[in-house]
Amino acid sequence: MIIGIPSEIKAGEKRVAMSPANVQSLTDRSVKVLIQADAGSAAGYPDAEYSAAGATITADRAEIFASADIILQVQSFGSNNENSDDDLAQLRSGQLIIGMMDPLASPQAAQAVADRGATAIALELVPRISRAQSMDVLSSMATLAGYKAVLMGASAAPRIFPMLMTAAGTLQPARVLIMGVGVAGLQACATAKRLGAVVEAYDVRPAAREQILSVGAKPIELDLDTGESEGAGGYAKEQGEDFLRRQRELMTEVVAQQDIIITTAAIPGAKSPILVTEDMVKAMKPGAVIVDLAAERGGNCDLTEQGKTVMAHDVTILGPENVPSELAYHASQMLGKNMQTLLELILDEEGNLNLDFNDEIVAGTVVAHQGEVPHPHMRKLLNLPELESQPEGA
Numbered sequence: 001m002i003i004g005i006p007s008e009i010k011a012g013e014k015r016v017a018m019s020p021a022n023v024q025s026l027t028d029r030s031v032k033v034l035i036q037a038d039a040g041s042a043a044g045y046p047d048a049e050y051s052a053a054g055a056t057i058t059a060d061r062a063e064i065f066a067s068a069d070i071i072l073q074v075q076s077f078g079s080n081n082e083n084s085d086d087d088l089a090q091l092r093s094g095q096l097i098i099g100m101m102d103p104l105a106s107p108q109a110a111q112a113v114a115d116r117g118a119t120a121i122a123l124e125l126v127p128r129i130s131r132a133q134s135m136d137v138l139s140s141m142a143t144l145a146g147y148k149a150v151l152m153g154a155s156a157a158p159r160i161f162p163m164l165m166t167a168a169g170t171l172q173p174a175r176v177l178i179m180g181v182g183v184a185g186l187q188a189c190a191t192a193k194r195l196g197a198v199v200e201a202y203d204v205r206p207a208a209r210e211q212i213l214s215v216g217a218k219p220i221e222l223d224l225d226t227g228e229s230e231g232a233g234g235y236a237k238e239q240g241e242d243f244l245r246r247q248r249e250l251m252t253e254v255v256a257q258q259d260i261i262i263t264t265a266a267i268p269g270a271k272s273p274i275l276v277t278e279d280m281v282k283a284m285k286p287g288a289v290i291v292d293l294a295a296e297r298g299g300n301c302d303l304t305e306q307g308k309t310v311m312a313h314d315v316t317i318l319g320p321e322n323v324p325s326e327l328a329y330h331a332s333q334m335l336g337k338n339m340q341t342l343l344e345l346i347l348d349e350e351g352n353l354n355l356d357f358n359d360e361i362v363a364g365t366v367v368a369h370q371g372e373v374p375h376p377h378m379r380k381l382l383n384l385p386e387l388e389s390q391p392e393g394a
Helices: 020-027 047-052 061-067 085-089 107-115 130-135 137-156 183-194 208-214 241-256 278-282 323-346 360-365 376-381
Strands: 002-005 032-036 056-058 070-075 096-100 119-122 164-166 169-171 175-179 198-202 260-263 289-292 309-312 315-318 366-368
Touching (some): 020 032, 020 047, 032 047, 070 323, 096 323, 107 119, 130 360, 137 183, 137 289, 137 315, 137 323, 175 183, 183 198, 183 260, 241 278, 323 360
Parallel strands (some): 070 096, 096 119, 175 198, 175 260, 289 315
Antiparallel strands (some): 119 366, 309 315
């Protein structure tokens, strides 16, 4: 078994699919690892550390695709549509690709991989079950994004977070509001609290209240009929426009009191809901800051511009892209551990590939296999008929 790790080619991507410690876990099992030269450099992992872990270093990207049975990527087909054509052309029948593929927004990428006869596992589709927690890439990366968002907000704000009593007077603590309390939001709450801010948080899911309290923040409760607001995997369901309009009306007064707002509300495969309108921005304090972690899906703020920092109505609005990549050293550690655990599931004791489609993790993540797109939801997105039988394993 040969596992290949090419360098990332998406603009701005600093992460690498595995850290040297993760590679060591594979070579200890007699799995050969081939990694492209300087693949980990931007994340703080030099080639020498991979060599020490037993990997073979090559400068030839084509050699990796020609030799490897399994290719590991951070941003793979679908999440890197602009630069992946050359990689796609090098795929072989029976080869396995594992990486983030943005499958719900780019289902055509899965079809393209299937047309090459290769197998693809989209890490974003790992089910949210206890057994799969150590493979959950979305939670790993969201944890880092929530942490970093608070630091971004603190850096952009013209004030400090904690209360400070000095001979020059007492400085009041910053007021921070977190909108959307999934993994990223909870980490943002905890980080802002540790920095000394007064932290409030809002989420449409009633179950989020206890989670907010658990990290020392105050839950914002609105007079809204949330109904069945939580979907599969614990994600918030997409709400109707009437609900969102009423929600925004009730949140306007809360938003106006804040110094920093961090929005994290995202719905898999859909445009992000607007939580902060331009009118709400107008009501905010001069010097306030909004950090929109949903910028890549259209943003939670009316005025967010993806990849840019804009000033509007005396409010600074950050629309960062690929936030986990800014913490590439630890992001690569976490991502590598997620991949390592997944590989332990699909490789037998001899290091041979064993895809068991009776396993819900395998069935839920494989988006291309043996010339087909076997994932039921992906088939619907591609307007393909249901498969008559379950795919055969590998």
